[in-house]
Amino acid sequence: MDRTLVILKPDTVQRRLIGTIIARIEKRGLQIAAMRMARATPEQIKNLYSPHEGKHFYDALVRYASSGPVVLMALEGLNAIQVVRAMLGKTFCSEAQPGTIRGDFGLSNRFNLIHASDSPEAAKRELAIFFQPNDFLDYTPCDVQWVYDLSGQEPV
Numbered sequence: 001m002d003r004t005l006v007i008l009k010p011d012t013v014q015r016r017l018i019g020t021i022i023a024r025i026e027k028r029g030l031q032i033a034a035m036r037m038a039r040a041t042p043e044q045i046k047n048l049y050s051p052h053e054g055k056h057f058y059d060a061l062v063r064y065a066s067s068g069p070v071v072l073m074a075l076e077g078l079n080a081i082q083v084v085r086a087m088l089g090k091t092f093c094s095e096a097q098p099g100t101i102r103g104d105f106g107l108s109n110r111f112n113l114i115h116a117s118d119s120p121e122a123a124k125r126e127l128a129i130f131f132q133p134n135d136f137l138d139y140t141p142c143d144v145q146w147v148y149d150l151s152g153q154e155p156v
Helices: 009-015 018-028 042-048 058-065 080-088 100-106 120-130
Strands: 003-009 031-038 071-075 114-118
Touching: 003 018, 003 080, 003 120, 009 018, 009 031, 009 058, 018 031, 018 071, 018 080, 031 058, 042 058, 071 080, 080 100, 080 114, 100 120
Parallel strands: none
Antiparallel strands: 003 071, 003 114, 031 071
16 A cells, blocks of 8 residues: 655635545545644745755745645555546646546646645655654554455455
8 A cells, every 4th residue: 555645735725625625535545544734834845845946936836835724644545646646637727637636626827726745755755744653543444345355465
């Protein structure tokens, strides 16, 4: 099972879309391993987006992502990184397909609602910015046998 970071950004919080987006995540079958609401510091956001440092949008991105409360989540599931990224849609909301989170709830190319790790390496690095190892809860949801085919050696 993969673990990935998801951040519901300040525009999601301000627009009261937290429950709607979390419901989509849970309905898809992903498991929340850790979650909390916080105000991310500019330093945390700079660390999160350090691969983009020096790009024309970097300073505005840091200001936006640290401008208000966010919801931080660690999600787990089979191919969780790819599944979450597909659920998000394209980075620019105006280009995101209907049916995706950004396509259904956004129009802005800057205020794009949600962040998710794009690789296992990024997930590991990004999760460590916001969570400590003891923040993650290990549990098995009662519906896991209906989310995955568990009849073999590995979940499918």
